Amino acid sequence: MSNDSTSTILAVTQDSDLRMVLERALKRDRAYRLSIVSTGREALSRLESHDVDLVICDSDGAGDQKSVLLAKVRLSHPRLPRVIVASQRSLGEADKLARDSAAYLFLTKPVVVSQVKLAVKRALELTELSRRHRIVTRELHLSVDDDLFDENRRLSVSGGISKFERLVYASPKMADVVSKAKTAATTEMPVLITGETGTGKELLAKAIHFNSDRADSPLHIQNCGGIDETTLRAELFGHLAGAIPGIAAERLGLFRAADGGTVFLDEISEVSMTFQAALLRLLQEGEVKPVGSDEVYHADVRIIAATNKPLDEMVARGEFRKDLYYRLNGFSLTIPPLRERREDVSALAEFFLEKYAGVIGRRVLGFTSEVLAILSRHRFPGNVRELENEVQRMVAVAEQGGYISERHLSPELEKLRFAETLPQGLEITGGTLKEMVEEMEARIVESTLARHQWNQTQAAQDLGLSRVGLANKIKRYGLAEKAL
Structure with missing residues (x-):
């Protein structure tokens, strides 16, 4: 273990x-x-x-x-x-x-x-x-007066990032989920993982398997969504030769192929009632009946299921079998969306940066604090998967040996950031486009400073700027704190 x-x-x-x-x-x-x-x-x-x-x-x-x-x-x-x-x-x-x-x-x-x-x-x-x-060299490379980089970033040798296999986290919420998952790994009970799309349910399922006593046995994965019942039954339970139109060869099925191991069923909420009955039989008796066969086989498999829908509500509506729900729900784990665990954003961003910089052979030193602040404020409707895609794109366009800064952000993320920063009731009229943009920026900066009682550290953090960057804008636009 x-x-x-x-x-x-x-x-x-x-x-x-x-x-x-x-x-x-x-x-x-x-x-x-x-x-x-x-x-x-x-x-x-x-x-x-x-x-x-x-x-x-x-x-x-x-x-x-x-x-x-x-x-x-x-x-x-x-x-x-x-x-x-x-x-x-x-x-x-x-x-x-x-x-x-x-x-x-x-x-x-x-x-x-x-x-x-x-x-x-x-x-x-x-x-x-x-x-x-690498950590010490990086710390020495940064000037103590250079506010382009966040002084509170986790650069210490001890670090502040945890891993459960390939699942990376820093938040207390994910630490709690992982603690329960590690306990689940020590048992033979089925596991039900819930969470929005892109939160890492499959990674958690793999981590549970590879930290269990079944780690040396097979792990097979099947997505149950968007597939008809006959094909799904054939994939999991197997079928005899000719039992499925157009398929001449016999198929063992993932349950028997994973004998002694684990099968991960994603989108379990999408399966039909008749399939649910067959799955319940497997969980209760270990019985597997291939399509087209009268013979019943036995398979010792552990089931880990996942869904992005509330199965308890589906049970209440009669859309999911209550007995199967209780069987699957031996251990219940819920992965919170990324917007509810913003401490994980920086940790995940750093992990993905190292991953994709290695894949393309590019040396990228890290993120500026402004980029990390923007990423941390974004709600990420696509969760970790969206963040991974964003970091992969930024690494691809970043300069060799440089840092990822605001200019490397996707247009979509930059627009969302601007929309979040814009004060209500701001109207700009007249002048050239350049003049209007500068006036808008000046008023946004002034409004943010006023909201924070001219606390420049808090205002800079809210705007996604360094303190030096904010000071430069105050000087450029001739802004001054108004006397009460």
């Missing part, structure tokens, strides 16, 4: 001897959580779901996938240490692979337990030292 002090090691190998050594070295140590996969494709999938701290890649086997995997990891996770393991016969290939992927080191087979322990410990120590060096 992982916790905040546990380091996740992702190993990619088809070598049973290496697997055994890795398990002996790391499996029983509470400081580590070991996840072993066989192919590069599986590894990339795990990297999207896990918060991984170190990758160990066996250069033998798996075809060319290992080079593709390491090349992608170097771009998408540039600060993730990579260790190559190679047999004596492939040292030349391993050396080239290590250089091409900027690996931390490569070990030669046969490796021993003490060697693995030392290599993992040193790689993780170096990563932590590098992280602290």
Whole structure:
């Protein structure tokens, strides 16, 4: 079971001897959580779901996938240490692979337990030292008099951002949700996750699975929305050959394929009453009856369901089975929308910045405090997904080695910010466009200052400006505090 002090090691190998050594070295140590996969494709999938701290890649086997995997990891996770393991016969290939992927080191087979322990410990120590060096360098790079950057940003070595796998948060509300989710992960009970679209329900479901005793078994995901009942039943329960028109091959179904693992059902509110009855049978008895078959099979699967609709209200209206609702609702988790946990905006923005800067190989130093203030005030109807898209776009247009500033915001966000700042009853007439814009800006600044009794720190924060930026505008427009 992982916790905040546990380091996740992702190993990619088809070598049973290496697997055994890795398990002996790391499996029983509470400081580590070991996840072993066989192919590069599986590894990339795990990297999207896990918060991984170190990758160990066996250069033998798996075809060319290992080079593709390491090349992608170097771009998408540039600060993730990579260790190559190679047999004596492939040292030349391993050396080239290590250089091409900027690996931390490569070990030669046969490796021993003490060697693995030392290599993992040193790689993780170096990563932590590098992280602290980046933070200290960044703090020293910023002048103490430069108000372009928020003096209260989380730049300390200890940090103020938490993670539950790939779920990033800083707010007490999300901390409470994650605490309950970690408890749910220790049980075998079904979990029902509610929340608006884009809040991260699937990420939470994956985190629960990968922190449960079923972590080494499959996790399968099915969106139940926008799909007809026959197709949905075939996908989940399976079907015999010819049972579905146009499909000749037999299908096992996700429930049986995930035997011993977890199935995540998104948009569970969209399923029909007849499908609900079949799902209830699975939850009660573990029974799976494929489409077109008279035979009943059994599957040991844990169900995690999610919806953006209030199922209790649907039950009251007779649109959802009460018995199924209570079965699914073993653990109930509600993810609040982003507008109700604004402390998470900066944390998520920084996370997405690092993610997408790595993907495109661009060095972006961070956000100005003005951009973070604007992002924090926006309501984000699309929630985390909307924020992620906004940051991805800003990273793409930002300058190499620079900061993301207001000019990198999307036009939509800039218009919303202007609309929120505009005082009521403001009318500008006459003059050129430039003159009218300047007069409008001057009156907005003056109105905001008056509202805050000329507290320039509060006014600057409200306007999304630095104190220096606000002082410059006061000087430019000749503004002065009016005597009472």
